[in-house]
Amino acid sequence: MSITLFQFRPLFGLPNASPFCMKLETYLRLAGLPHTVARVNSLGKSPTHKAPFIEFGGTVMSDSGLIINHLERTHGHPVDGKLTLAQRAESLAFQRLMEEHLYWAAVYMRWVDPAGRAAWQPYMQQLLGLPSFLTPLVSRMAARGIMKTLRAQGIGRHAPEVIWQMGIADIQALAHWLGNKPWGFGETPTTFDACLASIVGNIIRTPWDNPMKTATLKHGNLVAHFERLMARCYPELAK
Numbered sequence: 001m002s003i004t005l006f007q008f009r010p011l012f013g014l015p016n017a018s019p020f021c022m023k024l025e026t027y028l029r030l031a032g033l034p035h036t037v038a039r040v041n042s043l044g045k046s047p048t049h050k051a052p053f054i055e056f057g058g059t060v061m062s063d064s065g066l067i068i069n070h071l072e073r074t075h076g077h078p079v080d081g082k083l084t085l086a087q088r089a090e091s092l093a094f095q096r097l098m099e100e101h102l103y104w105a106a107v108y109m110r111w112v113d114p115a116g117r118a119a120w121q122p123y124m125q126q127l128l129g130l131p132s133f134l135t136p137l138v139s140r141m142a143a144r145g146i147m148k149t150l151r152a153q154g155i156g157r158h159a160p161e162v163i164w165q166m167g168i169a170d171i172q173a174l175a176h177w178l179g180n181k182p183w184g185f186g187e188t189p190t191t192f193d194a195c196l197a198s199i200v201g202n203i204i205r206t207p208w209d210n211p212m213k214t215a216t217l218k219h220g221n222l223v224a225h226f227e228r229l230m231a232r233c234y235p236e237l238a239k
């Protein structure tokens with residue numbers, strides 16, 4: 001059964017500027033599941049109105065984690081099947097750290113941080129396919145809208161320096177846990193690695209400087225892990 005992966009277009013030399021989209025595309029490559037990628041600007045067809053989402057055999061499904069669970073179950077656990085129950089628990093806990101906490105600090109970094117806003121605008125224009133005269137207005141509106149989301153999530157109620165520190169603490173925890181292992185769990189990458197490389201890549205490939213990027217670049221093991229995964233899964237993009 002063929003799978004169509006719907007996601008945004010690539011940016012920053014990454015397969016995707018959404019860590020969730022990059023994680024899912026990486027999973028599909030690790031699992032060796034044939035798929036085609038469709039680029040979308042509008043998320044109207046996504047059941048949750050978020051990206052990524054997939055279509056297979058007439059079914060449309062969103063949420064990278066739910067999709068991966070479904071594909072693992074229906075394809076004989078090709079990527080995470082080797083993990084023990086304790087490793088699965090660890091993998092899930094770290095994915096939650098990356099996607100439910102660190103991700104929001106990265107959203108602040110990209111969309112809200114006043115010091116990065118001007119640098120982000122041309123990329124945002126490219127990503128959303130905007131006419132240039134609209135870009136500053138859309139950027140301001142997006143920053144305001146996303147700040148509301150960050151306040152609702154909680155992280156946006158803190159001062160900028162605290163948001164940076166919260167993100168950096170997550171990065172440090174990940175770096176210390178990974179240590180000098182090539183992959184999170186053994187000799188081959190799993191969904192944990194897809195998730196880690198996607199968030200680290202999105203932080204370190206951000207073209208402008210900021211405290212979280214600087215702190216992440218200091219962890220050579222995280223940078224090497226990202227490069228290892230790119231070389232393995234995206235030889236066409238790896239430098």
Ligand SMILES: N[C@@H](CCC(=O)N[C@@H](CS)C(=O)NCC(=O)O)C(=O)O
Pocket residue numbers: 017018019020021043049050051052062063064065
């Ligand atoms: N839990 C979801 C999160 C997906 C998500 O937040 N995607 C973002 C892009 S990084 C999105 O589509 N945002 C659009 C919006 O919130 O309107 C997953 O794992 O797929």
